Amino acid sequence: MPVYKVNVLIENKPYISDPEGDTILKDLVLKGGYHQVRSIRVAKMLKVEVEAKSVEEAREMVRRMCDELRLYNPMLSICKVE
Amino acid sequence: MPVYKVNVLIENKPYISDPEGDTILKDLVLKGGYHQVRSIRVAKMLKVEVEAKSVEEAREMVRRMCDELRLYNPMLSICKVE
Amino acid sequence: MPIRIGIVVFPGSNCDRDIYHILKNIMRVDAEFIWHKRDDLNAYYDAMIIPGGFAYADRLRAGVIAAFSPVMQVVKRLARDGMPVLGICNGFQILVESGLLPGAFMRNDSLTFICRWTRLRLDVDGSRTPFTLLLDKGSIINIPVANQEGKYYVDEDTLREMERNEQIVFRYEDNPNGSLYDIGGVCNEEGNVLGMMPHPERACEIILAPQHMSNSILHGYGDGIMIFRSLISYLYAKGEHHEPYR
């Protein structure tokens, strides 16, 4: 069966604060002189290689896996499968 | 000035091991019955909002910032600006 | 002039007071905290210690944000002038991120923080660094680690060069975190800058050592004391003639 690459992006919901992004912005980027930067948010990507019959099937399976195995916490984060 | 969204993807170089990805694969995914999954690698994404005249300028500036402020460690990781 | 050692403090450093206690109450030398915003030092120091902790909460990557702080530019200059500089745990990570020491750190193989006592072997001549002067090559010290990103990494070429230059100072007997070649501590080419992952300050007083390690020949002290005694001996040996670092 062919192997597909599927990317999963896990990020905090927009109204949930991101202390790590804030610190990177305040203490590294702005202090480093990059004043054009307005905001930084940190997200996590899982690059998954999966056997499937089609891209659609691969995506659908990865999506199911993320939900079922709690690869992210739906209370906190959103999870996009690309 | 307009604000652009630029994504920075930081991932380990291919020959550097990724224990986190391996553990998710081994302890969660395979044990959870998703045997179609071949590999998982974890990457970090910074979602940057930056003022610039154009997308190109925004990207170029973020790229420079990543190198100069060591937003990634060139010994371990590669960094893509999207 | 009395020996005076600077302890560099970043927001989030948390072993600064521990180092202070050892220097002041056990070693009986002068110690002063140096806040990270300082970009010039108006006093002289004989050595600098960058303590452990979580500078900037290890955000982005352990040590990286601290490496850009004003005080580190001063530390870099003093290190180039030959001042003894010791980075412990997070301090080691900061020295690596600021380019004073080679290598990089990754998350422990266990992916978790690890707090436990390890056995650390000196892999170079004691005289290689001011902090190991009183130890013999091959000697083993009992000392705890406490880290999350403690897995040392360096590429092949650099590693070979470091071996040639005798820069690999400490190796774990019982590698706790997956460090490449069991590396637990490295120095720069000149030998005056040392970074080590384990915490010598936690192993200075025997009452703080686990019971099975308390049969030390050091009479009431733990093995970690040798790091500080070495430094003090080194500084005394340089005598009154040495120019203090400014």
Next chain:
Amino acid sequence: MPKVSTMSLTDEEIRYLRDAIAREPNSVELSMVSAEWSEHCSYKSSKPYLKIFSTEGRYVLVGPGYDAGVLDIGDGMLLTVHIESHNHPSAVEPYGGAATGIGGVIRDILSMGSRPIALLNALRFGDIRHDNHARWLFKNVVRGIADYGNCIGVPTVAGEVEFDDSFTNYCLVDVACIGIARRDRLVMLKGDADDLIVVAGNRTGRDGIHGASFASRAFEGEEEDRSAVQIPDPFMGKLLIDATMECVEKGCVKAIKDLGGGGLACCLSETADRLGKGMLVMLDALHVRESMSAEEMMISESQERMLYIVEPSRLEEFKAIMDKYEIPYSVLGRLTDDGYLSIYHDGKQVARIKASIVANAPIARRNAVKPPYIEEIAANSRKPEMPEYEDVAEIILELLADPSIASKEWVYRQYDHEVGLRTVVKPGYADASVLRIGLRHDRDDEDADGKYRYIAVKVDGNSKHCYIDPYNGSMGCFSEACRNVACVGAEPIAMVDHLQFGSPEDEHVFWTFIESVRGLADYGRYMKIPCVGGKVSFYNETRQGAIKPTPLVCVVGLVGDGSMVMKGHAGDGDMLMIIGLTKDEMGGSEYYEYIHSTLSADVPKVDLEYDKHARDAVLALVRSGLLTSVHDCSKGGLAVAIAEMCIASGIGARVELSNVPHTCTRLDDLLFSESHSRFLVSLRRDYLDAVNRVLADYPVHKAVIGAFNSDSDSLLLEYKGSSISISMDSMLDAYSSIARLMGHGG
């Protein structure tokens, strides 16, 4: 976004409020009151019962009622103690919930002007062997505690973990914190009219709105609980510790209070009420993350925020400290003499209400009825079939692998338990941890360098015992915590408790609550161990119903001096002695519940007088330096305690069971009973006479029951001519079951 509502106020409470203020409350006032009158903040169900604790004692400087209890241990040094839970938030988001729990208890300790020096944690989950969700909760709760505690540089030095099906789909996450203050710098609430009210720390956002009322009702695990997801920021937590300690050092703050459950509403009303003052508050000055209504600002529970009362003349000093650490702050207003909270927003007065009304909820009368299940258990108690003697080895191994008994090393390895140079006895080395205090910066007296003090701390609970018999079970938890600190050579000097139950509106649950309080109070009064603080957490319920009653007791003990700290191991040839009497009390034992899935009514009972004698006897032995090690005998009974001593010392032993003083009729009872007031001690052979001389003063049972033997790589249990042998390897293997179950931490 959740709408601010009055959902947690009852009709009766609204009527009471109307009468008190003699008009209709407006919406801001209503939301302030409903936050403060939530069970979580107001103790409206529990208050009358907590009065029965004895709260005075030789070392007590400040008892319950403040953010932390304060103990005066002499030489200008004070200890502060507090305990908190974060159960609901952890059940939704285990990592953030547990981490913010640490942040919360740290800020309570800071509120007294004391420096947090150690953390303890007590955790409860469902069955991690079979339940993925329980494993997920366990893994992330531990990671959350580790990440927060490690980052702020406060060591997590002790704790306990229990697993039981009543926590399925839920968890209990309790954290206690010990602080140290110099007597001349203790910050008690002070304030005069015109003193400034300053909030410092993270920007206020919409997070955690309704957290307090979320913790004041049953846990649904639904979408709406989202609003209670709290994001930890240990970096800001650490900065607040450093900045607050600097303010205390300089003496530039008159009062400190943390912003916890109920946000500004609770913090302002309680502070004003305590001070007997009013407050003029300009909400527009508050540093916020997003634009918010007055109601939202008042009840937001954004983490890592502190309130300070600052004299106007010291404001510049205060600001300089905050600026040094780059902590954002806002001067919200000032104290007044009128006793009213006058809140302004957008140029308008949005609330004006007496602080004393907001801060003092009407007491809720609750019914208490003995739950029928207790009678049912009594009626149906039956002894399981007696195992063959050959099968006993297998049962012991199974018990050693029972996650509630097995080694918790997987947990405490993830905690920095050494930062601070205080942890003399570390987790896993003894029943309680020992901390060194009196480092130069701990004292009034700068010259008293090197004159250290040692304290012991431990937290204990036992939901299985407390479910079947809340009175005796609770008393047993207290006794166990005291035994644990005695094992390291410390005399218990104070306790804080945490009472965790289902809904107080349920008369059966409420009965167990009252029984539990009685048990703790009776033990404390008899032993003269005062309660200096605590916390009540109700509504620990899921769709399956209430959790088992889970009171926790955190005991602080004082060690005589450094040389008396007990952290030994049994050595080759050492004798094994038991102190105490083993009785046929099998109810709630791990043996019955884990091995046989049997409930039985006869939960171990504490004989107060005997318990005191046994503990005093062991303390006398430890302090006379006659022992090589001590271990208290509790969960899993005698068999498990002996096995644990072999594992800890890395050497085998041979034991003659018929020498054990007991009143049992069956061997399995003798081996696995969890009778209280028992200790196992090891001693060098040549000290036996001396030990017996010391013990002669105490009317307790004692017997030499075996000896350790480094040549043997097994534990040999002999009984009336038959014997079984369990290899060290198999014991070690069984005992490390948690690490095996949890794998890597990812």
